[in-house]
Amino acid sequence: MYSPECVEVDAEFARLLMSRFILPLLSLLALSIGGCTTPRPLASWADSAPRDRIITFVARTTTSGSPDFVPPHERIAVFDNDGTLWAEQPAYAQLFFAIDRIKAMAPRHPAWRDTEPFKSIIAGDIEAALSGGEQSVLQIIAATHSGMTTDEFERHVQDWVATARHPQTGRLFTEMVYLPMIELLAYLREHGFRTYIVSGGGVEFIRPWSQAVYGIPPEQVIGSSVKTRFELRDGTPVLVKLPDLGSLDDKEGKPININLQIGRRPIAAFGNSDGDLAMLQWTAARDGESLCMLIHHNDAGREWAYDRTSPIGKLDRALDEAIRREWMIVSMKDDWTQVFRER
Amino acid sequence: MYSPECVEVDAEFARLLMSRFILPLLSLLALSIGGCTTPRPLASWADSAPRDRIITFVARTTTSGSPDFVPPHERIAVFDNDGTLWAEQPAYAQLFFAIDRIKAMAPRHPAWRDTEPFKSIIAGDIEAALSGGEQSVLQIIAATHSGMTTDEFERHVQDWVATARHPQTGRLFTEMVYLPMIELLAYLREHGFRTYIVSGGGVEFIRPWSQAVYGIPPEQVIGSSVKTRFELRDGTPVLVKLPDLGSLDDKEGKPININLQIGRRPIAAFGNSDGDLAMLQWTAARDGESLCMLIHHNDAGREWAYDRTSPIGKLDRALDEAIRREWMIVSMKDDWTQVFRER
Numbered sequence: 001m002y003s004p005e006c007v008e009v010d011a012e013f014a015r016l017l018m019s020r021f022i023l024p025l026l027s028l029l030a031l032s033i034g035g036c037t038t039p040r041p042l043a044s045w046a047d048s049a050p051r052d053r054i055i056t057f058v059a060r061t062t063t064s065g066s067p068d069f070v071p072p073h074e075r076i077a078v079f080d081n082d083g084t085l086w087a088e089q090p091a092y093a094q095l096f097f098a099i100d101r102i103k104a105m106a107p108r109h110p111a112w113r114d115t116e117p118f119k120s121i122i123a124g125d126i127e128a129a130l131s132g133g134e135q136s137v138l139q140i141i142a143a144t145h146s147g148m149t150t151d152e153f154e155r156h157v158q159d160w161v162a163t164a165r166h167p168q169t170g171r172l173f174t175e176m177v178y179l180p181m182i183e184l185l186a187y188l189r190e191h192g193f194r195t196y197i198v199s200g201g202g203v204e205f206i207r208p209w210s211q212a213v214y215g216i217p218p219e220q221v222i223g224s225s226v227k228t229r230f231e232l233r234d235g236t237p238v239l240v241k242l243p244d245l246g247s248l249d250d251k252e253g254k255p256i257n258i259n260l261q262i263g264r265r266p267i268a269a270f271g272n273s274d275g276d277l278a279m280l281q282w283t284a285a286r287d288g289e290s291l292c293m294l295i296h297h298n299d300a301g302r303e304w305a306y307d308r309t310s311p312i313g314k315l316d317r318a319l320d321e322a323i324r325r326e327w328m329i330v331s332m333k334d335d336w337t338q339v340f341r342e343r
Numbered sequence: 344m345y346s347p348e349c350v351e352v353d354a355e356f357a358r359l360l361m362s363r364f365i366l367p368l369l370s371l372l373a374l375s376i377g378g379c380t381t382p383r384p385l386a387s388w389a390d391s392a393p394r395d396r397i398i399t400f401v402a403r404t405t406t407s408g409s410p411d412f413v414p415p416h417e418r419i420a421v422f423d424n425d426g427t428l429w430a431e432q433p434a435y436a437q438l439f440f441a442i443d444r445i446k447a448m449a450p451r452h453p454a455w456r457d458t459e460p461f462k463s464i465i466a467g468d469i470e471a472a473l474s475g476g477e478q479s480v481l482q483i484i485a486a487t488h489s490g491m492t493t494d495e496f497e498r499h500v501q502d503w504v505a506t507a508r509h510p511q512t513g514r515l516f517t518e519m520v521y522l523p524m525i526e527l528l529a530y531l532r533e534h535g536f537r538t539y540i541v542s543g544g545g546v547e548f549i550r551p552w553s554q555a556v557y558g559i560p561p562e563q564v565i566g567s568s569v570k571t572r573f574e575l576r577d578g579t580p581v582l583v584k585l586p587d588l589g590s591l592d593d594k595e596g597k598p599i600n601i602n603l604q605i606g607r608r609p610i611a612a613f614g615n616s617d618g619d620l621a622m623l624q625w626t627a628a629r630d631g632e633s634l635c636m637l638i639h640h641n642d643a644g645r646e647w648a649y650d651r652t653s654p655i656g657k658l659d660r661a662l663d664e665a666i667r668r669e670w671m672i673v674s675m676k677d678d679w680t681q682v683f684r685e686r
């Protein structure tokens with residue numbers, strides 16, 4: 001017979017037993033048997049204010065009984081991608097992807113040999129190709145991000161990301177991720193946070209590798225998107241990517257899409273440019289504790305140094321607001337002991 | 344010192360210990376202490392084909408070693424809401440919400456006393472109010488679903504859903520949910536599925552109560568939406584709901600939004616009308632096992648009987664396709680021993 005009461009009692013009892021006894025026991029057990037001490041959390045972060053702020057925030061929001069305790073399902077942390085989780089100089093990785101796609105597609109598009117910006121790309125003159133400004137970029141994106149099914153596009157991204165290398169460092173683009181941020185993502189997840197990417201980049205450009213590189217599953221990636229059309233091909237449904245912008249997930253678009261797709265207010269937000277300002281404002285305005293951080297690219301030696309006047313990743317208004325509101329500003333130079341993984 | 348290897352070993356060890364020993368032990372323990380036998384799963388489902396199909400599908404996709412095994416993160420189950428999880432007759436609950444909002448807002452809108460469809464709603468003549476067809480409905484929705492912040496709208500929904508009652512049964516609308524579907528949601532989650540709502544209804548109309556009523560958190564609710572505008576009011580950011588449709592999450596819009604917001608193909612889909620056909624086709628077309636089900640409203644005694652010619656929840660093309668593809672068709676009359684919870 002069906003008896004909801006006792007089922008609930010059991011579940012409650014199991015939960016209690018699990019949280020109070022089993023889990024603590026397990027961690028002890030695991031450590032002792034593993035036979036090594038706990039590694040220093042956030043190992044690549046210097047002993048400076050940002051690391052302290054992160055650890056304090058996590059302790060205050062995850063320690064039961066703390067006045068600032070936040071239940072796990074509300075522990076949403078949102079991260080910009082370009083310039084926050086991986087490098088965005090000298091240009092966004094997605095632009096290099098698009099350029100490589102143009103070259104790969106060129107044989108099937110003879111007309112491109114005489115049409116800019118394609119002509120210059122095929123000739124290897126990227127600067128000339130981009131001289132047309134936004135219009136050129138939109139043409140490049142439209143040609144490479146529409147006209148195929150979502151499955152086909154995913155394969156293009158997977159093939160590219162497995163082999164494409166950064167023009168200046170020669171590293172795979174997936175090796176251009178910031179080790180301290182990878183540690184931060186893991187640290188937050190270990191404390192019951194769900195980590196989301198909220199990027200101006202294309203959502204379908206990031207999803208194919210976000211789990212492997214960041215430990216972030218596709219359903220926790222929010223990004224810009226083109227419209228798609230549902231089609232039956234020989235009775236099999238496909239989604240065809242169209243050359244029409246669906247959503248630009250930048251600036252005000254970030255809190256708008258966070259509300260649309262998560263439906264919860266984040267309690268922590270991490271960005272590096274003016275495009276992240278609205279997302280940080282939205283996060284900071286929640287009732288109760290929040291953590292807002294800006295990565296400041298001031299390390300020309302180990303990465304790049306740019307902020308208020310950079311055409312890519314411009315950090316100007318957001319920097320002023322971070323100073324005014326005492327948001328954490330992370331100095332890549334001083335607050336990170338290491339930027340990229342050792343090769 | 345930082346030693347990833349042994350940390351991994353520990354985590355692995357802990358996972359193993361947890362899955363092989365602790366969890367099984369716990370469930371036994373919980374049951375014995377609870378002092379009652381496990382309830383029959385899907386208790387309100389008759390011993391007929393649909394229940395068998397569900398249980399077989401779950402066993403095949405969740406038993407490790409099974410050729411059809413699907414890892415937990417891929418176990419996405421999508422559910423239509425109106426007519427699939429709760430009743431949609433004589434009209435969508437959201438329309439009753441909108442009508443009640445018009446009445447509540449009327450004092451602050453004197454002009455409505457002489458303007459249709461508001462005039463008729465205030466006079467209590469819903470039929471006349473809706474005689475304008477789609478145009479009237481759009482006016483009613485625009486007036487009640489835009490012009491306020493998302494936080495204000497959420498409060499309106501919470502207040503309404505706590506007290507509003509179905510015009511024919513006198514039950515709270517949240518008591519018009521189908522008990523067998525509540526059991527199905529719980530059964531799937533117990534087996535590692537993540538349950539999503541993919542509704543033609545408004546996402547911000549469903550989220551405020553989906554956790555309490557369905558056990559489905561806001562981030563797993565996909566629905567129709569209006570555009571919103573990010574605004575700073577005295578320095579505090581708000582999202583203002585606009586009278587422009589953002590996304591209509593119906594028909595082809597369902598797989599389109601599933602791809603946009605989840606980025607994974609569901610392995611199980613449940614609907615009741617032609618508006619769910621594309622979502623079921625999209626799910627059925629995945630590589631490997633999938634479960635597609637249609638709820639057939641054929642129980643005039645306990646609920647309502649309608650399908651091919653109903654203006655609400657029309658089930659015509661989807662019914663033909665379900666028969667052709669041997670998707671499971673659930674007869675509310677024969678396959679559910681109980682429709683609603685006892686009061």
